[in-house]
Amino acid sequence: MKKVKADPKGVLTGSHYLDGDYAIAEGGLAAGCRFFAGYPITPSTETAERFAERIPSVGGVFIQMEDELASITALIGAAWGGKKSMTVTSGPGFSLMMENIGLACMMETPLVIANVQRGGPSTGLPTLTGQQDMMQAKWGSHGDYEIIALSPDSPQECFDLTIEAFNLSEIYRVPVFVMTDECVGHMHEKVVIPPAEEIEVVERKWYEGPKDKYLPYKLDKDGIPFMVKAGDGYRFHTTGLTHDERGYPVINAECQAETIPRLSDKITDNADKIIMLEEDQIDNAEIVVISYGITSRVSIRAVQLARKAGMKIGTLRLKTVWPFPEKRIKQLAKKIKAFVVPEINYGQVVLEVERCAAGKAGTYHVPHMGGWVHDPNDILNVIKEAAK
Amino acid sequence: MVYFGNIKPIKGKVHIEKNRCKGCAFCVEYCPKDVLEMSEEFNVKGYHPPFVKDEDACVYCQLCESICPEFAIFVTIKEEEEEGEKGESRP
Amino acid sequence: MTKEDRLEAKNPSEKFLRMDRIPHIWCPGCGIGTVVTSFNEALKKSKIDLDDVVVVSGIGCTGRVAGYVKLDSFHSTHGRAIPFATGLKLANPNLNVVVFSGDGDIFGIGGNHFIHAARRNMDITVICVNNFNYAMTGGQVAATTPIGANASTAPYGNFEFSFSLPYLAEAAGATYVARWTALHLRRVTKSIQEALAKPGFSLIEVITPCVTLYARRNRLGDGLNLLKYYYDKSVIEHGADTRTLDISYQGKLVVGKFIDKEKPTFLHAMNEHMTKILGDKFVKYGE
Ligand code: SF4
Ligand code: SF4
Ligand code: SF4
Numbered sequence: 001m002k003k004v005k006a007d008p009k010g011v012l013t014g015s016h017y018l019d020g021d022y023a024i025a026e027g028g029l030a031a032g033c034r035f036f037a038g039y040p041i042t043p044s045t046e047t048a049e050r051f052a053e054r055i056p057s058v059g060g061v062f063i064q065m066e067d068e069l070a071s072i073t074a075l076i077g078a079a080w081g082g083k084k085s086m087t088v089t090s091g092p093g094f095s096l097m098m099e100n101i102g103l104a105c106m107m108e109t110p111l112v113i114a115n116v117q118r119g120g121p122s123t124g125l126p127t128l129t130g131q132q133d134m135m136q137a138k139w140g141s142h143g144d145y146e147i148i149a150l151s152p153d154s155p156q157e158c159f160d161l162t163i164e165a166f167n168l169s170e171i172y173r174v175p176v177f178v179m180t181d182e183c184v185g186h187m188h189e190k191v192v193i194p195p196a197e198e199i200e201v202v203e204r205k206w207y208e209g210p211k212d213k214y215l216p217y218k219l220d221k222d223g224i225p226f227m228v229k230a231g232d233g234y235r236f237h238t239t240g241l242t243h244d245e246r247g248y249p250v251i252n253a254e255c256q257a258e259t260i261p262r263l264s265d266k267i268t269d270n271a272d273k274i275i276m277l278e279e280d281q282i283d284n285a286e287i288v289v290i291s292y293g294i295t296s297r298v299s300i301r302a303v304q305l306a307r308k309a310g311m312k313i314g315t316l317r318l319k320t321v322w323p324f325p326e327k328r329i330k331q332l333a334k335k336i337k338a339f340v341v342p343e344i345n346y347g348q349v350v351l352e353v354e355r356c357a358a359g360k361a362g363t364y365h366v367p368h369m370g371g372w373v374h375d376p377n378d379i380l381n382v383i384k385e386a387a388k
Numbered sequence: 389m390v391y392f393g394n395i396k397p398i399k400g401k402v403h404i405e406k407n408r409c410k411g412c413a414f415c416v417e418y419c420p421k422d423v424l425e426m427s428e429e430f431n432v433k434g435y436h437p438p439f440v441k442d443e444d445a446c447v448y449c450q451l452c453e454s455i456c457p458e459f460a461i462f463v464t465i466k467e468e469e470e471e472g473e474k475g476e477s478r479p
Numbered sequence: 480m481t482k483e484d485r486l487e488a489k490n491p492s493e494k495f496l497r498m499d500r501i502p503h504i505w506c507p508g509c510g511i512g513t514v515v516t517s518f519n520e521a522l523k524k525s526k527i528d529l530d531d532v533v534v535v536s537g538i539g540c541t542g543r544v545a546g547y548v549k550l551d552s553f554h555s556t557h558g559r560a561i562p563f564a565t566g567l568k569l570a571n572p573n574l575n576v577v578v579f580s581g582d583g584d585i586f587g588i589g590g591n592h593f594i595h596a597a598r599r600n601m602d603i604t605v606i607c608v609n610n611f612n613y614a615m616t617g618g619q620v621a622a623t624t625p626i627g628a629n630a631s632t633a634p635y636g637n638f639e640f641s642f643s644l645p646y647l648a649e650a651a652g653a654t655y656v657a658r659w660t661a662l663h664l665r666r667v668t669k670s671i672q673e674a675l676a677k678p679g680f681s682l683i684e685v686i687t688p689c690v691t692l693y694a695r696r697n698r699l700g701d702g703l704n705l706l707k708y709y710y711d712k713s714v715i716e717h718g719a720d721t722r723t724l725d726i727s728y729q730g731k732l733v734v735g736k737f738i739d740k741e742k743p744t745f746l747h748a749m750n751e752h753m754t755k756i757l758g759d760k761f762v763k764y765g766e
Contacts, residue, residue, distance in 0.1 A: 035566070056760070058762065065562060066595040077568075235549050410508070414703060454664040457513045
């Protein structure tokens with residue numbers, strides 16, 4: 001993995017008062033994204049607008065495509081053309097992208113998609129918040145594969161985690177999702193953008209060997225193949241069909257059996273390196289509140305109230321939701337009484353917690369159907385119930 | 389008197405990669421000089437490939453090469469010729 | 480290969496094709512291979528650096544072209560070859576990007592992308608093999624199937640109006656539009672050559688026999704018959720009004736070069752406009 005300092009052209013060093021959507025755009029620019037293709041959709045559009053405004057003086061392309069199918073596919077094309085590329089969307093647009101997210105996984109293409117979630121299904125609540133696409137992020141395209149999904153809880157983290165998303169996408173050659181939501185997307189806060197030399201960005205895993213020896217899907221020691229870009233004379237082929245090392249389609253069970261596990265394993269085997277968690281007072285906790293995104297901030301109040309009432313509450317915030325921190329949750333399940341999982345949906349990430357807890361600790365969900373965040377008292381009540 | 393008019397200098401050669409052929413007969417049909425004919429023999433895939441029946445008649449127009457959907461027939465030309473070679477009036 | 484079969488010369492196609500993937504999957508008598516040869520010939524004649532040429536295909540019989548050409552080539556998803564090509568072109572404006580795919584792919588599922596890429600005058604060349612049906616999936620009715628023709632999902636004949644591809648392309652803003660049949664070998668080659676050299680959005684429609692499905696279902700004989708049939712039905716009318724180019728079942732086929740005009744490409748327009756508005760603040764892109 002080759003780390004370099006960020007290209008100063010894209011870095012707007014200084015203290016700013018930005019909303020999460022803008023911070024995502026700034027994160028992308030700082031990470032070296034020079035191609036943005038998108039389609040307007042509330043509540044994510046501001047990211048595209050910011051990009052459209054900023055890119056002409058940075059050097060790169062913004063293009064508003066005809067729909068989200070086109071946006072995601074243009075990103076894949078641009079990535080193979082040598083650019084770091086990203087888009088932003090929300091529920092309905094995310095649904096439209098699913099088929100080609102599968103293509104990106106199959107072709108092992110690095111790119112970043114931010115999803116500023118709103119209430120669904122269908123058109124749902126265009127202007128109001130939700131965390132209902134979390135399972136879709138993991139399972140939305142057909143077939144078996146793994147992706148990486150991060151969940152920022154503030155505009156600052158929108159900036160930081162978008163850079164991280166680009167870095168992870170280059171290391172693992174996989175689409176990475178920044179799963180934020182309407183609240184964080186539209187929340188204005190101070191965002192500190194450091195000088196370019198303090199921002200580390202990961203370079204693409206460029207192939208450097210002899211031209212005639214290049215095989216697009218020959219694995220390196222770390223299980224990730226080297227990449228080249230179109231126009232460099234490698235005359236390579238790649239396809240969404242199941243393929244061999246040469247990128248040639250091989251339509252049989254044997255090739256499928258070789259290809260598919262590694263698309264998942266390159267992520268799951270490196271889960272420890274990918275997963276970012278934030279823990280607080282977890283060591284002698286009886287109850288652990290697991291949350292991500294905006295819900296983590298709402299949970300703080302509930303946790304404060306519970307601690308004031310003398311309860312031993314720890315918190316675990318998932319900055320990385322996928323791959324799921326199985327190992328950590330399994331460890332905790334052996335020591336604690338119960339997990340409490342508030343999220344703005346009817347039960348998604350809680351299912352993973354429950355699976356990992358495997359009956360060793362209780363799992364309590366605090367659902368919210370979307371449109372607004374939880375009332376901290378609702379979370380508190382479930383904490384109390386879990387402690388009984 | 390020796391008449392040279394009909395004697396054509398050898399300028400090329402038609403090559404047929406029999407086993408690549410799928411027997412569509414495009415080349416046979418569109419050869420402007422009826423040089424080619426489908427053979428009775430089978431290739432490895434069970435198709436009848438064409439053969440050069442009348443090499444002398446060939447004008448090396450390369451139409452067979454251009455039309456073959458299987459990249460199975462091609463023509464090599466020994467001398468460079470002007471463009472607009474005879475036989476080009478066909479497709 | 481027996482000794483007798485061994486060839487003393489090298490097949491010139493080898494320069495352009497992934498010979499380790501030949502024979503291709505296309506049926507005997509299918510015209511797609513012929514269009515590929517015309518494309519190879521155009522590459523040869525235009526003398527462009529093959530390292531700069533990229534082929535993008537979608538899904539379908541013609542969608543397999545990307546897998547056979549010895550160029551940087553991408554076999555994308557159904558209907559999405561044009562946005563894929565758009566991304567490639569914008570990421571690296573030096574590339575000469577060609578979309579090589581079928582009518583169902585480009586004009587059925589991918590129709591929206593086609594009109595928008597034409598509208599923007601994205602500098603790509605679209606070669607559309609039109610065989611009037613969805614062949615890979617078994618000969619279903621398509622957006623190009625003429626009224627009256629039979630298809631597996633139109634077993635009593637098609638009654639839907641079909642697209643006239645050149646008309647659609649012109650209306651959407653394409654700067655180069657031509658239509659030929661697969662048998663117009665040298666004219667197809669010439670059009671592809673012109674389109675490759677053209678800065679702007681180009682469409683070359685090549686009417687091509689699908690012998691296994693369209694021909695059989697419509698009792699049009701074998702590949703040879705159909706190749707000849709389309710050719711015989713064609714009338715060359717360069718510059719014809721694209722409103723007159725509808726294709727009727729067993730009617731005449733107007734072919735030719737219909738549109739060849741100058742217009743700034745997407746990138747050119749972007750660079751001009753931004754320079755005008757932003758002056759020195761604008762970082763020129765890709766020029
Ligand atoms: S080169 Fe022309 S004349 Fe000779 S066999 Fe081929 S098509 Fe016939
Ligand atoms: S055109 Fe090609 S495939 Fe068809 S018969 Fe001739 S050599 Fe064989
Ligand atoms: S099904 Fe039709 S289009 Fe497809 S390869 Fe066969 S003949 Fe060609």
